[in-house]
Amino acid sequence: xxxLGELERAIMDVLWETSEPxxxxxxxxxxxxRDLAHTTVMTVxxxxxxxxxxxRERDGRAWRYRAAASREAYVTELMLxxxxxxxxxxxxxARFVRSxxxxxxxxxxxxxxxxxxxxxxxxARQADSLEDAAEG
Amino acid sequence: xxxxxxILAVVAAGSVPAASALASARWPGRSxxxxxxxxxxxxLSWGLAAVGxxxxxxxxxxxxxxxxxxxxxxxAALAVAARVLRDKAFWPGAADxxxxxxxxxxxxxxxxxxxxxxxxxxxxxxxxxxxxxxRDLLTLLAHGxxxxxxxxxxxxxxxxxxxxxxxxxxxxxxxxxxxxxxxAELAAVLAHERAHLRExxxxxxxxxxxxxxxFRWSAVARRAEGAVALLVEMLADDHALRHRPARELATAxxxxxxxxxxxxxxxxxxxxxxxxxxxxxxxxxxxxAGARAxxxxxxxxxAGARAxxxxxxxxxAGARAxxxxxxxxxxxxxxxxxxxxxxAGARAxxxAxxxxxxxDDGGCGEVAVRVARLLRPAPGxxxxxxxxxxGTAGLLVAVPxxxxxxxx
Numbered sequence: 001x002x003x004l005g006e007l008e009r010a011i012m013d014v015l016w017e018t019s020e021p022x023x024x025x026x027x028x029x030x031x032x033x034r035d036l037a038h039t040t041v042m043t044v045x046x047x048x049x050x051x052x053x054x055x056r057e058r059d060g061r062a063w064r065y066r067a068a069a070s071r072e073a074y075v076t077e078l079m080l081x082x083x084x085x086x087x088x089x090x091x092x093x094a095r096f097v098r099s100x101x102x103x104x105x106x107x108x109x110x111x112x113x114x115x116x117x118x119x120x121x122x123x124a125r126q127a128d129s130l131e132d133a134a135e136g
Numbered sequence: 137x138x139x140x141x142x143i144l145a146v147v148a149a150g151s152v153p154a155a156s157a158l159a160s161a162r163w164p165g166r167s168x169x170x171x172x173x174x175x176x177x178x179x180l181s182w183g184l185a186a187v188g189x190x191x192x193x194x195x196x197x198x199x200x201x202x203x204x205x206x207x208x209x210x211x212a213a214l215a216v217a218a219r220v221l222r223d224k225a226f227w228p229g230a231a232d233x234x235x236x237x238x239x240x241x242x243x244x245x246x247x248x249x250x251x252x253x254x255x256x257x258x259x260x261x262x263x264x265x266x267x268x269x270x271r272d273l274l275t276l277l278a279h280g281x282x283x284x285x286x287x288x289x290x291x292x293x294x295x296x297x298x299x300x301x302x303x304x305x306x307x308x309x310x311x312x313x314x315x316x317x318x319x320a321e322l323a324a325v326l327a328h329e330r331a332h333l334r335e336x337x338x339x340x341x342x343x344x345x346x347x348x349x350x351f352r353w354s355a356v357a358r359r360a361e362g363a364v365a366l367l368v369e370m371l372a373d374d375h376a377l378r379h380r381p382a383r384e385l386a387t388a389x390x391x392x393x394x395x396x397x398x399x400x401x402x403x404x405x406x407x408x409x410x411x412x413x414x415x416x417x418x419x420x421x422x423x424x425a426g427a428r429a430x431x432x433x434x435x436x437x438x439a440g441a442r443a444x445x446x447x448x449x450x451x452x453a454g455a456r457a458x459x460x461x462x463x464x465x466x467x468x469x470x471x472x473x474x475x476x477x478x479x480a481g482a483r484a485x486x487x488a489x490x491x492x493x494x495x496d497d498g499g500c501g502e503v504a505v506r507v508a509r510l511l512r513p514a515p516g517x518x519x520x521x522x523x524x525x526x527g528t529a530g531l532l533v534a535v536p537x538x539x540x541x542x543x544x
Contacts (some may be wrong), residue, residue, distance in 0.1 A: 005275040007277070012276050021492075050274055075292055078273050081306065082296040090259070091345045091365075092266035093219055094332045096297035097503055098365070100393045104501035108394040111507070117353070 007036075007044045016071045017053060021064035139459035140539045141192035141208055147536055148185035151178055152356050159359040159438075165509050167517040168370040170525045172340060175364050177529035179343060183252055184536035191245030192539075194238035217242045252348065254445045259346035262542040263338075267302050272301040274306055278494035286307050286323055295395040301338035316395055321388035324380040368501055373506055382510045389510075 014030045048054040056063045195212035220235045278288035287307040298308040307329045319530030348361040
């Protein structure tokens with residue numbers, strides 16, 4: 001991932017950590033990387049705002065930025081696209097397995113047993129999952 | 137009606153049952169590339185013939201101006217349209233009712249042509265937009281992992297593996313899939329996705345997807361898109377086989393398929409609460425579709441909450457714990473281990489143990505077809521059969537194209 005992408009991610013991480021809007025200076029202060037120019041941070045925040053990931057409001061002479069939505073919301077959006085559940089028949093992505101019906105999933109699990117009778121590793125995983133199920 | 141128009145009409149009408157027949161055929165799995173070529177020829181043939189038949193109906197009887205022999209349908213139609221418009225403009229009184237119908241027919245042909253072009257362009261633009269958005273999200277949320285070199289990993293417990301095709305392509309494996317598959321299976325998945333990217337299968341699929349968006353109501357369009365999508369997956373499977381053994385790819389397919397594909401309900405609840413306050417585009421899209429997917433996920437988690445009985449339910453329960461708490465790891469592990477072990481866990485007593493040969497069961501499912509093909513490969517088509525397929529494809533395109541454009 002390139003430099004700009006890393007910066008965008010680092011800055012979004014800062015925005016996701018705090019709930020109240022931050023100025024550019026405050027965002028700079030929270031970044032782990034200390035040598036960033038003020039203008040660099042401002043540019044990246046501007047880009048994020050244009051892409052819709054950050055929202056900004058004026059506070060006197062300065063702008064204050066905050067995340068437009070939570071990290072979980074974006075992960076969910078990503079997930080809905082990845083699992084083809086957006087109802088938008090676009091085929092923008094190429095999935096390894098397209099949607100699987102419940103009946104087919106059950107049949108596949110039976111097939112898995114036939115192919116891979118539980119060896120030592122599987123039995124260990126099976127035991128783990130039964131334990132967890134018993135606890136939770 | 138001239139013989140040319142008759143032939144075009146027959147080709148256009150005949151494409152529909154031909155498509156149905158091809159979608160139901162068994163041989164495409166033996167040579168996916170040839171089958172895809174035939175599908176493309178069929179689609180192009182239908183487009184040319186339908187536009188040509190409509191335009192040609194307006195062109196009137198066949199032979200062109202005295203002494204020039206047979207004129208291509210396009211030229212004839214445009215000539216007739218020009219003549220009719222000129223007549224109407226200069227001699228409005230000389231009403232020839234047939235002329236109006238001819239004009240309408242030519243116009244209909246033009247409209248269909250414009251529609252087909254538009255739909256293709258619009259679909260491509262929508263896909264580009266969606267991919268850019270997805271790549272932006274990946275930049276913010278995904279990270280690399282040594283287990284999958286060259287791919288990105290996103291932290292969610294549902295098992296997903298996919299790629300974002302295009303000039304700036306990405307391969308994405310979810311954390312759930314990373315837990316579910318072993319190293320060899322992951323390598324097979326990566327090889328499969330790389331094949332999609334290298335061969336630009338997305339471009340092959342695009343016209344069929346565009347046609348489906350334009351003719352959403354058409355069962356044939358749906359079957360065509362489904363058939364071509366499956367063939368494209370088979371092509372990628374075949375390419376992956378050059379680098380990895382068939383069995384690894386097959387078990388990867390089964391594991392990912394068996395793990396189910398539902399967005400965990402807990403994650404949706406969080407997204408819903410957040411997006412109540414704002415109007416950001418991405419979140420709104422997720423919440424809107426999430427309402428639909430959420431009821432499915434809720435159904436799944438209600439039906440089976442114990443690990444080992446329902447992988448979808450188990451990963452929903454695990455993911456709920458995972459996304460709500462700061463310690464996502466613990467919850468994710470419960471969810472994905474349960475999903476991964478559900479196959480073995482099914483033995484723990486809830487599935488009726490049949491003596492069935494699992495790979496053949498539920499054969500209409502895409503995963504089952506691909507797995508069966510991998511584990512029991514059928515011989516490819518003979519050279520004669522391949523020649524027949526390619527010849528048919530050529531003929532399907534040549535006939536309407538000739539009638540439309542060539543004057544002789």
